[in-house]
Amino acid sequence: xxTASAVISGLPAALVVTTTVLxxxxxxxxxxxxxxxxxxxxxxxxxxxIGLVGLGISVLATGETATLRAGSVLGFALVDIRVDPLAAxxxxxLGVAGAxxxxxxxxxxxxxxxxxxxxxxxxxxxxxxxxxxxLVFAAGDAFAFLFAWEAMALSSAVLVVGARxxxxxxxxxxxxxxxxxxxxxxxxxxxxxxxAAAGTSSFAAxxxxxxxxxxxxxxxxxxxxxxxxxTKAGAMPLHVWxxxxxxxxxxxxxxxxxxxxxxTGVYGxxxxxxxxxxxxxxxxxxxxxxxxxxxxxLGVLYALMEHDLKRLLAFHSIENVGIILIGLGIAxxxxxxxxxxxxxxxxxxxxxxxxxxxxxKSVLFLAAGSVQDAVGSRDLNVLGGLxxxxxxxxxxxxxxxxxxxxxxxxxGFASEWLTxxxxxxxxxxxxxxxxxxxxxxxxxGGLGLTAALAVACFVKATGVGFLALPRSAGAAxxxxxxxxxxAAMLALAGACVAVGLAAGPLAAGIGEIAAGVVTGEPVPVxxxxxxxxxxxxxxxxxxxxxxxxxxxxxxxxxxxxIRPRAVRRAPTWTCGIEPAPAFEYTATSYAKLxxxxxxxxxxxxxxxxxxxxxxxxxxxxxxxxxxxxxVIDERLYGPLxxxxxxxxxxxxxxxxxxxxxxxxxxxxxxxxxxxxAR
Amino acid sequence: xDVPSPVEELVVGTLQVVLVLLVAPALLGITKAVKxxxxxxxxxxxxxxxxxxxxWWRKESVESEAASLLTAIAPALVLAAIVVATxxxxxxxxxxxxxxxxxxxxxxxxxxxxxxxxxxAALDAGSAFGGMGSSREVAIAALxxxALLLALAGAALAAGSTDLGVIARAGAAAGTAWLTxxxxxxxxxxxxxxxxxxxxxxxxxxxxxxxxxxxxxxxxLEASGPRLAILAYAAELRLVLVAGLFAAAFLPFxxxxxxxxxxxxxxxxxxxxxxxxxxxxxxxVDATVAKLRILALPELLATASILAxxxxxxxxxLPA
Numbered sequence: 001x002x003t004a005s006a007v008i009s010g011l012p013a014a015l016v017v018t019t020t021v022l023x024x025x026x027x028x029x030x031x032x033x034x035x036x037x038x039x040x041x042x043x044x045x046x047x048x049x050i051g052l053v054g055l056g057i058s059v060l061a062t063g064e065t066a067t068l069r070a071g072s073v074l075g076f077a078l079v080d081i082r083v084d085p086l087a088a089x090x091x092x093x094l095g096v097a098g099a100x101x102x103x104x105x106x107x108x109x110x111x112x113x114x115x116x117x118x119x120x121x122x123x124x125x126x127x128x129x130x131x132x133x134x135l136v137f138a139a140g141d142a143f144a145f146l147f148a149w150e151a152m153a154l155s156s157a158v159l160v161v162g163a164r165x166x167x168x169x170x171x172x173x174x175x176x177x178x179x180x181x182x183x184x185x186x187x188x189x190x191x192x193x194x195x196a197a198a199g200t201s202s203f204a205a206x207x208x209x210x211x212x213x214x215x216x217x218x219x220x221x222x223x224x225x226x227x228x229x230x231t232k233a234g235a236m237p238l239h240v241w242x243x244x245x246x247x248x249x250x251x252x253x254x255x256x257x258x259x260x261x262x263x264t265g266v267y268g269x270x271x272x273x274x275x276x277x278x279x280x281x282x283x284x285x286x287x288x289x290x291x292x293x294x295x296x297x298l299g300v301l302y303a304l305m306e307h308d309l310k311r312l313l314a315f316h317s318i319e320n321v322g323i324i325l326i327g328l329g330i331a332x333x334x335x336x337x338x339x340x341x342x343x344x345x346x347x348x349x350x351x352x353x354x355x356x357x358x359x360x361k362s363v364l365f366l367a368a369g370s371v372q373d374a375v376g377s378r379d380l381n382v383l384g385g386l387x388x389x390x391x392x393x394x395x396x397x398x399x400x401x402x403x404x405x406x407x408x409x410x411x412g413f414a415s416e417w418l419t420x421x422x423x424x425x426x427x428x429x430x431x432x433x434x435x436x437x438x439x440x441x442x443x444x445g446g447l448g449l450t451a452a453l454a455v456a457c458f459v460k461a462t463g464v465g466f467l468a469l470p471r472s473a474g475a476a477x478x479x480x481x482x483x484x485x486x487a488a489m490l491a492l493a494g495a496c497v498a499v500g501l502a503a504g505p506l507a508a509g510i511g512e513i514a515a516g517v518v519t520g521e522p523v524p525v526x527x528x529x530x531x532x533x534x535x536x537x538x539x540x541x542x543x544x545x546x547x548x549x550x551x552x553x554x555x556x557x558x559x560x561x562i563r564p565r566a567v568r569r570a571p572t573w574t575c576g577i578e579p580a581p582a583f584e585y586t587a588t589s590y591a592k593l594x595x596x597x598x599x600x601x602x603x604x605x606x607x608x609x610x611x612x613x614x615x616x617x618x619x620x621x622x623x624x625x626x627x628x629x630x631v632i633d634e635r636l637y638g639p640l641x642x643x644x645x646x647x648x649x650x651x652x653x654x655x656x657x658x659x660x661x662x663x664x665x666x667x668x669x670x671x672x673x674x675x676x677a678r
Numbered sequence: 679x680d681v682p683s684p685v686e687e688l689v690v691g692t693l694q695v696v697l698v699l700l701v702a703p704a705l706l707g708i709t710k711a712v713k714x715x716x717x718x719x720x721x722x723x724x725x726x727x728x729x730x731x732x733x734w735w736r737k738e739s740v741e742s743e744a745a746s747l748l749t750a751i752a753p754a755l756v757l758a759a760i761v762v763a764t765x766x767x768x769x770x771x772x773x774x775x776x777x778x779x780x781x782x783x784x785x786x787x788x789x790x791x792x793x794x795x796x797x798x799a800a801l802d803a804g805s806a807f808g809g810m811g812s813s814r815e816v817a818i819a820a821l822x823x824x825a826l827l828l829a830l831a832g833a834a835l836a837a838g839s840t841d842l843g844v845i846a847r848a849g850a851a852a853g854t855a856w857l858t859x860x861x862x863x864x865x866x867x868x869x870x871x872x873x874x875x876x877x878x879x880x881x882x883x884x885x886x887x888x889x890x891x892x893x894x895x896x897x898x899l900e901a902s903g904p905r906l907a908i909l910a911y912a913a914e915l916r917l918v919l920v921a922g923l924f925a926a927a928f929l930p931f932x933x934x935x936x937x938x939x940x941x942x943x944x945x946x947x948x949x950x951x952x953x954x955x956x957x958x959x960x961x962x963v964d965a966t967v968a969k970l971r972i973l974a975l976p977e978l979l980a981t982a983s984i985l986a987x988x989x990x991x992x993x994x995x996l997p998a
Contacts, residue, residue, distance in 0.1 A: 537839020585809025
């Protein structure tokens, strides 16, 4: 343990200071009104993000935890920064996604009509949001962590409602704040218990203190931590804020919220549930595994029912957090059973998927933002035809779509491969109980279902949103996005491809971080030129080789069979009628079969109103409205909401506005207190 | 078993590549010919698929005015995904041509890649038929993929590896002891989803272009000329891939672990016999089973998932 004023030296220290200064200046620059302030704030924030990548890499390369402690108030450190390899991985992820989002933010709103006039609150909040995210990962102390946690919640809430505080947006922001405070309340309680046990609020001391807690208290702390971090991660059934808040934020903020902010929940679970508390009883892991499977399947099913592009993406964040939690659940189960290699494999899958999701979800949100900017709508049913009008945005979206669908050779497949291997290896692991092994194998089916539904959903989103004929005048008039935005999207799409091809060495490096978390002994991370794996029985996935061979065969086929051949262009045959966008499948009709197949879960409601030409059987207008019922909203939060309102109604009777009555209350309260405190 | 030398590996690998690439259209021809005989028709010759491919290869392609670049590149991507997947499956020798490149999860992933590209390209022309085929394909795949993975998981657990070469080797070494009740349940599940995966009755009708029934053909409707030839060939290869996957996981008998000429010849014969058997079985199913209503498919395919899960449960909970 370093003493009160041990200061890190060299590169990490310089990077911490530089990043902090850059973000502070960026926030001040955000006060400059108009486009200049916007560009300066986002530009400086982007530079700070590059610094974060450097900080992450410098820590990973040495394997040594960088700590910075200074000042002392009542025995608690004023500044307590601690970047170990786990935190470094998350910081580097934040840096990459943040740099791209900042670059995008420089150009955001410059082509469309969404640029607010005058000073923009969001421009100040954006660097603060980034700084708080970084501090959440870098905090070495529960107080600093909770401070950053709240700063992150508040700054992101400003970003959600700041740009266009209309009724529905304000409501989304309120919803978001309510849930984020539920999370904070749970975390404050959990950290208070741990701080009381440890006598200090430093994370480093929590581990030893947690080991000495009675079993019941440990279970309570685990559940509190799961509620707190699970809410932030968007795990079901605590996800309801996410599809409301993420779509209304500016798109580069949505990208950061979905790509990185919800990962603070994953980070917290790894840090506290696995590192501080673990290894725990089997049901901890089983619970997380169950939450993961349910979040994954329901997340993607609800995404399929959406035709608002950004809401669709928000539901996919829930799905992907589910996939991450599946890996984390297996890691907890395996750690509890003493199967360290399996725990390492499953945690590698979870951490790698966290990184990958940050990349592809960011590019998808940025592309969705460009579409909204160019067309003025995020409704898939009025998009279409963008492939030829916005080729860069379409390419970026398509790469992100293939990556999130878990298709080789892109990055999403590599981490899903590892997750599957974790599940299958758990199924084969003799040291686990038959219950845990069965759960892991059932989860194989669940993850397979999720992956196939994700393919369906992204074929829908890409096909309906970007291909064929434009479905509205707005879509037909769309123009390609600005240079900064295009560059940011292409950089992230390129990262999805590059990480996919280099998945072997990266998975090996993340595997060393994961092993460090499981065994408690971090080592320098090295990148060995190996395939992804080994999984069950030494199975591997040679990502780079497969990718190059795929490209080679596709290129050869193109050069021989497609490019040199005669092609004639003609209208699509529509049985003799002029081709029109009305012939195309809409987002709603595309998902119809799945809506029917999974009707038990989705319980679709629909209403059709037909208005006839007077006196004829011919319809003049047909209105169709159909939507899926959100089971959790209705069955869990509906009764809760009604109960809360009912309780509030009862409590209202106490408040009738009469001063005398309030004085009586006060006297009664004082008497009770005196009796109790006697 | 000794690890074969690189040259030996190359010989066996090349043999499989050549065999698989050449024989794929013939399997479709066999299916069609047998089906015709079962229906008291004369039917096309076994070589008809080769003639079709040659015919389309010489023609021009007609492309929709609404189409993007995707329509042009999709056939190349689909073919590449299916070819690489086929090279990962041990069909002739127990070491597939791309030994050490990937396991059964990679094969399933590459099949999903092909499906993604094809289903997306089907939407590119803006025709309702393409949307119909595409939306049906992805919905059915959602029911197929869990069953497929659970069925293969049974074989993987039995062999202790997801590597298909290791699975085939373990099965071939175990002989009939490989066919435990648990594995047979998985094999049954795989057989059901194989019908869906290759677009046969009772899930899809490979012979019609009737919009009420078609799935896979609906997605190919806008393709023509060499692009149609490539996509049709990829579909034929997909049949070999699925049959090969079944054989490697559940019937790996007769697969070559040796490169001596005689065992190798035997292995080629065994591989051809298994592939022909699969083609004939598909024809029998096609000719005797009626197409299910598309809304009734979950019952069939969920049954497959449950069969596979039962197999896995039997492996875990029953004494060995």
